[in-house]
Amino acid sequence: MKNQLYFDITLKEKAKAAFDAIYKEQNSIGYYNLVEQDISSILKYCDNISSDVKDIAVIGIGGSSLGAKAIYEFLKPVENLTRELYFFESTDPINIKNTLDSIDINKTHFLVISKSGTTVETFSIYKYILSKHANPSSYTFITDPGSDLEKYAQHIDASVLHLPENVGGRFSVLSVVGLVPLALCGIDIKALLQGAKSIKKSYFEHGYLQETLLKKSLFYAKNHAKYHINCIFAYSESLKYFCEWYVQLWGESLGKKQRHSAFNVGLTPIGLIGPKDQHSFLQLIMEGTRDKSVTFIKIDDFQEELCVIPDITLPHLESLDTLNNLAFSTLINMQCDSVIEALEKEEGIPLDSITLPKMDAHHIGSLIYYYELLTSLVGQLIDVNTYDQPGVEAAKIILKKKLAL
Amino acid sequence: MKNQLYFDITLKEKAKAAFDAIYKEQNSIGYYNLVEQDISSILKYCDNISSDVKDIAVIGIGGSSLGAKAIYEFLKPVENLTRELYFFESTDPINIKNTLDSIDINKTHFLVISKSGTTVETFSIYKYILSKHANPSSYTFITDPGSDLEKYAQHIDASVLHLPENVGGRFSVLSVVGLVPLALCGIDIKALLQGAKSIKKSYFEHGYLQETLLKKSLFYAKNHAKYHINCIFAYSESLKYFCEWYVQLWGESLGKKQRHSAFNVGLTPIGLIGPKDQHSFLQLIMEGTRDKSVTFIKIDDFQEELCVIPDITLPHLESLDTLNNLAFSTLINMQCDSVIEALEKEEGIPLDSITLPKMDAHHIGSLIYYYELLTSLVGQLIDVNTYDQPGVEAAKIILKKKLAL
Numbered sequence: 001m002k003n004q005l006y007f008d009i010t011l012k013e014k015a016k017a018a019f020d021a022i023y024k025e026q027n028s029i030g031y032y033n034l035v036e037q038d039i040s041s042i043l044k045y046c047d048n049i050s051s052d053v054k055d056i057a058v059i060g061i062g063g064s065s066l067g068a069k070a071i072y073e074f075l076k077p078v079e080n081l082t083r084e085l086y087f088f089e090s091t092d093p094i095n096i097k098n099t100l101d102s103i104d105i106n107k108t109h110f111l112v113i114s115k116s117g118t119t120v121e122t123f124s125i126y127k128y129i130l131s132k133h134a135n136p137s138s139y140t141f142i143t144d145p146g147s148d149l150e151k152y153a154q155h156i157d158a159s160v161l162h163l164p165e166n167v168g169g170r171f172s173v174l175s176v177v178g179l180v181p182l183a184l185c186g187i188d189i190k191a192l193l194q195g196a197k198s199i200k201k202s203y204f205e206h207g208y209l210q211e212t213l214l215k216k217s218l219f220y221a222k223n224h225a226k227y228h229i230n231c232i233f234a235y236s237e238s239l240k241y242f243c244e245w246y247v248q249l250w251g252e253s254l255g256k257k258q259r260h261s262a263f264n265v266g267l268t269p270i271g272l273i274g275p276k277d278q279h280s281f282l283q284l285i286m287e288g289t290r291d292k293s294v295t296f297i298k299i300d301d302f303q304e305e306l307c308v309i310p311d312i313t314l315p316h317l318e319s320l321d322t323l324n325n326l327a328f329s330t331l332i333n334m335q336c337d338s339v340i341e342a343l344e345k346e347e348g349i350p351l352d353s354i355t356l357p358k359m360d361a362h363h364i365g366s367l368i369y370y371y372e373l374l375t376s377l378v379g380q381l382i383d384v385n386t387y388d389q390p391g392v393e394a395a396k397i398i399l400k401k402k403l404a405l
Numbered sequence: 406m407k408n409q410l411y412f413d414i415t416l417k418e419k420a421k422a423a424f425d426a427i428y429k430e431q432n433s434i435g436y437y438n439l440v441e442q443d444i445s446s447i448l449k450y451c452d453n454i455s456s457d458v459k460d461i462a463v464i465g466i467g468g469s470s471l472g473a474k475a476i477y478e479f480l481k482p483v484e485n486l487t488r489e490l491y492f493f494e495s496t497d498p499i500n501i502k503n504t505l506d507s508i509d510i511n512k513t514h515f516l517v518i519s520k521s522g523t524t525v526e527t528f529s530i531y532k533y534i535l536s537k538h539a540n541p542s543s544y545t546f547i548t549d550p551g552s553d554l555e556k557y558a559q560h561i562d563a564s565v566l567h568l569p570e571n572v573g574g575r576f577s578v579l580s581v582v583g584l585v586p587l588a589l590c591g592i593d594i595k596a597l598l599q600g601a602k603s604i605k606k607s608y609f610e611h612g613y614l615q616e617t618l619l620k621k622s623l624f625y626a627k628n629h630a631k632y633h634i635n636c637i638f639a640y641s642e643s644l645k646y647f648c649e650w651y652v653q654l655w656g657e658s659l660g661k662k663q664r665h666s667a668f669n670v671g672l673t674p675i676g677l678i679g680p681k682d683q684h685s686f687l688q689l690i691m692e693g694t695r696d697k698s699v700t701f702i703k704i705d706d707f708q709e710e711l712c713v714i715p716d717i718t719l720p721h722l723e724s725l726d727t728l729n730n731l732a733f734s735t736l737i738n739m740q741c742d743s744v745i746e747a748l749e750k751e752e753g754i755p756l757d758s759i760t761l762p763k764m765d766a767h768h769i770g771s772l773i774y775y776y777e778l779l780t781s782l783v784g785q786l787i788d789v790n791t792y793d794q795p796g797v798e799a800a801k802i803i804l805k806k807k808l809a810l
Contacts, residue, residue, distance in 0.1 A: 062684025077499045090681055091740065093712035093733035094482045094764075095642035121680055123725045124714045124736060131715040151721040169684075228694060229634070229673060237500040248685035255689025266693025268634060270675065275526055276495055278797060279467025279574075280653035284660025286796030288671025289633060307498035309529045310536040316556040320528045322808040328498035331529060334807050335496065335800075342799035359499075391691030392683060394747035395740075402739050403727040 001199070001366045003212050006344060006351040007219055015214045018380045022373075023204065025380075029387060030166035031372060034174040035197040037164075039189060042176060045140075045161065046183045053109045056184045057086040057099075059129070060113035060177075061121045062248060063169020064142075065089045068178040070245035071364050074238045075187055078303060078359045082186035088125045096125060105133045111181055113142040115169055117149025120399065142176055168387050170249050171372055174365070188361045195365025203373055216352065217374055220267065220293065221381030227293045227350055230267050231285065234297040235274040235336040238359065243271025246371055253375045253386045265382055275335045282339065290348035297367070298336050301358045302329040406604070406771045408617050411749060411756040412624060420619045423785045427778075428609065430785075434792060435571035436777060439579040440602040442569075444594060447581060450545075450566065451588045458514045461589045462491040462504075464534070465518035465582075466526045467653060468574020469547075470494045473583040475650035476769050479643045480592055483708060483764045487591035493530045501530060510538045516586055518547040520574055522554030525804065547581055573792050575654050576777055579770070593766045600770025608778055621757060622779055625672065625698065626786030632698045632755055635672050636690065639702040640679040640741040643764065648676025651776055658780045658791045670787055680740045687744065695753035702772070703741050706763045707734040 026032040058065050065087045072085045086103055088096065110129065114122045141153040142161045153160045161176045172178065174196055179189045202209035220230065230250065232243055247269045255266030270292075272281050285292055309331070311324045323331070336353075343349050354370070356363040379386030431437040463470050470492045477490045491508055493501065515534065519527045546558040547566045558565045566581045577583065579601055584594045607614035625635065635655065637648055652674045660671030675697075677686050690697055714736070716729045728736070741758075748754050759775070761768040784791030 061681060066685070077503055090642050090678075091733050091737045092640070092642045093707050093709035093737070096733060097709065097712060098482055118722065118725060120725075120728065120736075120740075123719075123722065124728045124731070124733065127714050127717045127719070127725075127728070128712070128733075130717060148721045152719050155720045228696070235497070237495050237497045244685075251686045251689035251693075252684075255691075255693030257692055264692055264694055266689050268673075268675075268689065268693070268696075270673075273495075276466060278800060279657075280471070280649075281656045282800065283794045283796040284656035284671050284673065286660075286799065287662055287669055288656075288660030288673070289669055291633070291673075302498050304498035304502065307502060307533070309532050312532045312535060314528075314532070314557050315560045316553045317523065317528065320523060320525075320532075322805075323525065323529045323532070326529070326808075328496050328501060328529065328533075331525075332496045332498070335525075335804060338804040338807060339800040341803050345799070389688045391688040394691065394750070395683060395687070395744040398746050399740055399743040400727075402743060403731075 001357070001363060001370065002355045003209065003370070004353050005212060005215060009215050009219045009222070011211065011214055011218065014381065015218050018217065018377055019214060021380050022376055025376065028166060029376075030164050031171035031174065032200070034164065034167070035193050035200050035369065037193070039179065039193070042179050042183055042189070045159070045180065049109055049184060052107060053083065054107040055084050055086060055103045056111065056181050057088060057103055057108050058111045058113060058181050059088045059122055059125050060111070061089045061119060063172055064113035064115070064122070064177060066170070066241070066245040066248050067173025067368070068181045070242040071173065071178065071182055071187065071192065071361075071368070072185065073241040074359065074364045075361060077238055079187070083184060085181055085185050088129070089121070091121050091124060096128065100129075108138065109184070110139045111142060112139055113177055114149060115144055115163055117143045117147035140180070142180065170252055171387070173245070173368060191361040192365035195362035196369035199366050199369040199373065209370070213370075213373055213377060217377035217381055219350065220378050223350070224265060224267055224382055227291060228267055229270060229292040231270040231272055231292055231294045232297060233272045233274055233277065233294050233339070235332050236297070236299050236359075237273060239297060240271075240273055242364070242367065243273070247271055249371060249375055252389050253379055254382065254384060256384045256391060258383045259385060260383055265384065267378065267382075274339065275332065278335070278339060285343065285349065286346065293350040294343065296336055296340055296351070296353040298333055298353060298355045299359055300355055303358060304329055406762070406768060406775065407760040408614065408775070409758050410617060410620060414620050414624045414627070416616070416619055416623065419786065420623050423622065423782055424619060426785050427781055430781065433571060434781075435569050436576035436579065437605070439569065439572070440598050440605055440774065442598070444584065444598070447584050447588055447594070450564070450585065454514055454589060457512060458488065459512040460489050460491060460508045461516065461586050462493060462508060462513050463516045463518060463586050464493045464527050464530050465516070466494045466524060468577055469518035469520070469527070469582060471575070471646070471650040471653050472578025472773070473586045475647040476578070476583065476587055476592065476597065476766075476773070477590065478646040479764065479769045480766060482643055484592070488589060490586055490590050493534070494526070496526050496529060501533065505534070513543065514589070515544045516547060517544055518582055519554060520549055520568055522548045522552035545585070547585065575657055576792070578650070578773060596766040597770035600767035601774035604771050604774040604778065614775070618775075618778055618782060622782035622786055624755065625783050628755070629670060629672060629787055632696060633672055634675060634697040636675045636677055636686075636697055636699045637702060638677045638679055638682065638699050638744070640737050641702070641704045641764075642678060644702060645676075645678055647769070647772065648678070652676055654776060654780050657794050658784055659787065659789060661789045661796060663788045664790060665788055670789065672783065672787075679744065680737065683740065683744060690748065690754065691751060698755040699748065701741055701745055701756070701758040703738055703758060703760045704764055705760055708763060709734055
C-alpha cells in the first residue's frame, strides 16, 4: 500500500506529542493490539460449524456489521468464498423480509452481535427470527463478558464468544466481531491481520507511514475549521461498503465536544465511488466552497486482464476509437489520474492518494488499520475522546420512554 | 406527502422574486413540464419489446442511471415487477463482469443512454457488450436529436428515442431516460407522473407546498454559509438509491461559482439511512460542528402488517419485553421520532420531516419532483446556474489527452 500526499506540513512538537499519546494509548485502547491476537480459537470455533451451513447471517448494527460487510463486499467478487454472508441491520420490515427471503433459514448460522447485549434493533430482529427457527445450535452470541446476553446464551445452551476488552464497536472489525463471520465465509483472516500488522509496524517502527500519517493527521487537525469535509474517492465499486465503514469510524469518532473546551467540533466524512461520482459530486469539489479534502483510493491490479475494450469502430463515433484495446483496469485508473490532475490545478483542495497493489485480504486489512490509526491521530490532535459516542444516547432514552408507554 | 418544517423564516421580497424567477423558468427549463407529457408513445414502444426479454440493462452513468435506479430500487421490494433492471454504470472491470454474470445476455434488452452521445464510460462498456452480443434489435439508444449517436443508431438500424429539449441529465428521470426503463419493468409511470404533478400543482397553484418550499429554500440559501451540509435521513432501506440521486442533484446543481460574484459556493448533500446511521453519523450531527440541516423521510405505511416482533421473553433480557407485539413499521417510525425529538432539543440543527403515505409510484414521483423544485429554488436564491456543470470538464479533457497518447 502506498500513500502519496499532495500537500506538505512541517512536523513540530504537536506531532511529536500526538505520536507519544498514541504510543501510550496502546496500553489502554484495545484495537491497536488486535493484529497480534492468537486466532487459533476462532479458527477452531469455525471448524466446528457444520458443513451443512450454507449461509452466515450477522444480526447486528453499526460497529457490529459495517466492518465485516466492508471486507466481505471487497473480497466477494474476486475470491472463491465458501459461504455467503448476510446482514440483518435494519428494523425496516421490507428489508427484514427481503433478507429472510434470500437465505435458507435451515442452512444458516446466525451471529447475534451486541456489545451491550440490549441493542433494540438487534433483539427485535433476533426475536423475529427466533420465532421462525428456534434451534439454539443455529445461533452464536458475540458480546461483552458477563453481559445479560451472555447469561441468556448460557441459559439456552448456545455458543458465546467474547468481545476483547476496550475495543469499541467501530474499532472492532479485526476482533471476533469481524473475524468470525469472515472466517466462516472462507476469508483468510490471517492475511487480513498481517496486512493490518504491516501498517502498525510501518507507523510505530519508523517506517514510511510514520511521517505520512503524522503529516496527514496534523494537516487535517490544524485545518479542521477550513477543510472540515473529508472525502474518500475510491475507484472501485467493491469499496462502496468500505466507505460506509469509514463514514462511521470518522464521523462517530471525530464529531463531538472537545475535551478541554466548550466547542463542538467535527470532521464530516463522505464516501464517493469513481468514476460514477465524477458525474455527481465532482462538480461540487471543483467549483464549490473550498471546504473539502479528497483522498483517492486506487487498485493497481484488478486481476481482470481479459476485460479489454474491443477494437471496434462505430460509424459516426470514430472519435471513441481511442478507447479501443484498452483494459478497463487501465481506463479506470486513467480516469482517477485525470481527476487528480484536474483538482491539483485548483487551489485549496488538499489531495492525497492511496494505492492498493491488489484486491486481497492482506491489503484490505492494511487499509482498515491505516484508517483506524489516522482516526486516532486526528482525534488526539483535535482534542476529542475518539472512542466514546455520548451523542447517540439521547435518542435511545427517548425511544425507551416511548416503548414503555 | 407531508412536509413539516421545524424552523421558521419570514417570506419577503427575495422569496417573491425567486418564485417569479422559477415561474418564468418553466418556459426555458424542460423538466418542469415533463409531468404533462404524453406517454402514449413510450407505452407503445414498450409494448413492442418482445416478451422473451427478461432483463433490462441500462448502459449509462450519472443522470442517465441514478434516477431510474432510485425509483426501481424503491418499488422493487413492494411491487410485482415484470422484468429486472440492471445498470452498467462503472468502468470497474470487476463490476462489469459481475453485472454481466447476473443477466442472461440473450434475453436482455439494452438501453444505451447518453445525452452527448460520446460518454467514455457508456461507450467503453457498450463496445464490450457489443462484442459479446451483436444483434442491433437488442439495443435502444436514448440521446439528443441529431447527435452522432443517433446517426450511428440509424446506421445499424437500431431504435432511437430522443431526450426532450432543455432537460439536463440530473433532471431527466421523468423523461424517456427514466420512464422507458421503468415502464419496461412494469412500473406504473402514469402514477409516477401524477405524483410529480400533484407537487407541481401544490407549489405553483398556491397549495400548501408553496409556502413550505419557499421557506425551506430561503432558509437554506440565507444560511448557506452556516448550514452548508444538508442531510437526508431516510427511515427506509429502499430509499438508499434515492439518496444517491439526491446527492447528484444537489451537489452538481448547487456547487459552483456564483453568477454575479467571484465566489465559489455550494451546499453539500449527504444521504443517511435510519436506523442504521443512528449508529454511525448521528453522533456527528448531535455533537459535531453546527453546520448541518437534517431532513427526515418517513414511510407512513410499509404495507407489511404481518412483520411483528413476537411476544417472546428472553431469560435475563426481560427489559426487552417492551418490544413485544410491536410491528416493525411502528418501531422504525418511533426510532425516527426519537431522533427528531433528541435533535429538536439541541440548538442550531435545522430540521424538517417529509412523510410518504405509502411506497408506490405516485409517492416516489412526488418526492422526486419536490426535490427538483427545491433544488431550482435554492439555486436561484444562491445565485448559481442550477443547470450546468462546467467543473466536470477539466478531468474529461485531461483524460482525452491521455487516451490520445
